[in-house]
Amino acid sequence: MSGISPDYCSSCKHTVWPPSGRCPRCLGRTVRGILPDTGRIVGFSGDKSGRYCLVDMDGVRLVASYSGKSPADGQKVRLLRAWTEGGRSRFEVGPS
């Protein structure tokens, strides 16, 4: 599955997340795209209530909860779930 649809700049190819009609770098027009459902962990933290990691998915970085044993920097992960809660986007990833 993929629940993440960022915009891509038609001029400089910058990935715009959250989606916006204009590119923040060059003010070019953007088009909606769909991300692959896999990414890599670029940072993480956790406590007894759960683990959270920063995931880079094709240039889009998002904070996601992690369902798995022990996350590691550079680990490949798959998007398991994307939903909205209290107006905020939430994501869950797991080992790929």
Ligand SMILES: [Zn+2]
């Ligand atoms: Zn641009």
